Amino acid sequence: MLGLALLVAGCVAPRSEADGPSGSSEPVTFDGVRVVTDAGTFSAVLFPEATPATAAFFGDLVEAGYYDGREFGRVIPGFVIQEADKLGGATDQSDTVVGEFGTAVHFSAGAFGIARGEDPDSGGSEFFVMDFAHAHLDGNYTAFAQVVEGIDVVRAIARVATINTGTGGVFLPCAPGAPCPSAGRHDFAPVTPPVITSMELIAITLAADVAHHLPWQVGPRLDGEVDGQTARFTPQWSAAIAADGEAYPLTWFVYTSPSEAPPDLRALTVRVVGPAGVASAIAHDADTLDGRILSFDARFHSAGTYVFSLLDANQTLAEFSVTV
Numbered sequence: 001m002l003g004l005a006l007l008v009a010g011c012v013a014p015r016s017e018a019d020g021p022s023g024s025s026e027p028v029t030f031d032g033v034r035v036v037t038d039a040g041t042f043s044a045v046l047f048p049e050a051t052p053a054t055a056a057f058f059g060d061l062v063e064a065g066y067y068d069g070r071e072f073g074r075v076i077p078g079f080v081i082q083e084a085d086k087l088g089g090a091t092d093q094s095d096t097v098v099g100e101f102g103t104a105v106h107f108s109a110g111a112f113g114i115a116r117g118e119d120p121d122s123g124g125s126e127f128f129v130m131d132f133a134h135a136h137l138d139g140n141y142t143a144f145a146q147v148v149e150g151i152d153v154v155r156a157i158a159r160v161a162t163i164n165t166g167t168g169g170v171f172l173p174c175a176p177g178a179p180c181p182s183a184g185r186h187d188f189a190p191v192t193p194p195v196i197t198s199m200e201l202i203a204i205t206l207a208a209d210v211a212h213h214l215p216w217q218v219g220p221r222l223d224g225e226v227d228g229q230t231a232r233f234t235p236q237w238s239a240a241i242a243a244d245g246e247a248y249p250l251t252w253f254v255y256t257s258p259s260e261a262p263p264d265l266r267a268l269t270v271r272v273v274g275p276a277g278v279a280s281a282i283a284h285d286a287d288t289l290d291g292r293i294l295s296f297d298a299r300f301h302s303a304g305t306y307v308f309s310l311l312d313a314n315q316t317l318a319e320f321s322v323t324v
Helices: 053-064 151-157
Strands: 006-007 026-039 040-046 074-078 082-083 112-116 127-130 143-149 162-164 186-192 196-206 222-226 228-238 246-257 268-274 278-280 284-286 293-299 305-313 315-323
Touching: 026 053, 026 143, 040 053, 040 151, 040 196, 053 112, 053 143, 112 151, 127 284, 143 151, 222 315, 228 315, 268 293, 293 305
Parallel strands: 006 315
Antiparallel strands: 026 040, 026 196, 040 143, 074 082, 074 186, 082 127, 112 127, 112 143, 162 186, 222 228, 228 246, 246 293, 268 278, 268 305, 284 293, 305 315
């Protein structure tokens, strides 16, 4: 059984306090970026308060048109899509940015990150976007933005036809403060790499009931097995959860090797044990696009610790707890 206790971190501020203080019903405006590709368009909010150096570095490259015409040369379904060239970074610009690790911005599904080498401050122009949440990247790489429109485009790019050029799907250890190793620079390279047509900095206004979930909270990496496959279970939930009886979205991402067919998760159930005992009215659904995304809602009626368990019949596959 896999277990870990978690505390909910605080929110990252929007562009200004006047744009939507906590508890406000007013829309919230963020600095953001729009990414137009030949596979579709997606947009993300930036978090310059949490990652000022990275936001400025990335913003300068966007404004200079650096990314226009470049490609997503590395794609791993269930993991990332990464802006990369066919030569392993040989055509990248040479400027770097300091690492900004351990902030309230996590590697949730749709999070933007900066690729880097052995030196923690060697991050450059290559960025990646998460298909699934992967908390083992927290503290190792800088997460600096969050997709809020077009996550379906990110997922479509992650599933284009690829060539396996390395050891994609092998779970390699990742020490805090060190890059996560890979035996192949481009584990999975697209047969026809999706092209970034253009990128631009924009203002993104979100309804208060959408904005207050950001940044998404992510549970630590939990390794196990499901349907005969090695799996990595990662929970993701709203930053706004409170003991108010409202429904808050939670998602469990189940990452398995991209070289194998997704496991059948339809028989899995979620059990929640809170201050008042077991809560059984938790609905969940396997995403039809991938089958490894379990989405459900939870309601917290009183303060305390809630333990979420992912079950296959009577076997506990993964477990985490949230203190509200």
